[in-house]
Amino acid sequence: MRVSNVEKVFHRGSEAIHVLAGLNLEVAKGEFLALMGPSGSGKSTLLNLIGGLDRVTRGSVQVGGDRIDQMSDRQLAAWRARHVGLVFQFYNLMPVLTAERNVELPLLLTHLSKADRRKHVETALKVVGLMGRSRHYPRQLSGGEQQRTGIARAIVTDPTLLLCDEPTGDLDRKSGDEILSLLQALNREHGKTIVMVTHDPHASGRASRTVYLNKGQLSSEYVKD
DSSP, rough: EEEEEEEEEEEEEEEEEEEEEEEEOOTTTTEEEEOOTTTTTTHHHHHHHHSSSOOOOOEEEEETTTEGGOOOOOHHHHHHHHHHEOOOOOOOOOTTTHHHHHHHGGGGGGGHHHHHHHHHHHHHHHHHOOGGGGGOOOGSSSSSHHHHHHHHHHHHHSSEEEEEHHHHHSSHHHHHEEEEEEHHHHHHHHOOEEEEEEEEEHHTTTTTTEEEEETTTEEESSOOO
């Protein structure tokens, strides 16, 4: 993945808010990258640009040889469904669906048969250790189990890139450590490329590399405001 000379500007009335300015970042295939920085530094904005959830103002974003900044909305939606898995801080599970049905949701956008979807769901749930809880609803699961469900949903399509926005931010230390161990296993044993936004140095220590975002620029060292 290569982010080149990226700028992102938001407009609030007549005011232009420059969030990212000439930012450059490369992430190797199979790398586990942690992205840190103060609140409001643009970490989630950068994650959204990498995942095709938002568009750059200027610059380019290339993932696996694809220039996603040049894609149409329709092309981008199809690319995102195939290549990106998203893990959120607050899980974003559908409360009226069981764990296995939540995990199946991304597959409904594919042409897989019901039987093939079931096989993919079972595989994803086995990877995160939740087969025994597959028919439980989110309210019946612990926070850690809900996040495992969210991770299973993110990997069920076998994506190129796993993007995690504060994946342990709503968990206690024990549950958070279990989630970080799972992410490490996905990276080391399954070869997943992971970019993780976090405020927690303990979490970033599980990644293979950490970069810091401050005032729209990246650094290999933490810079205080």
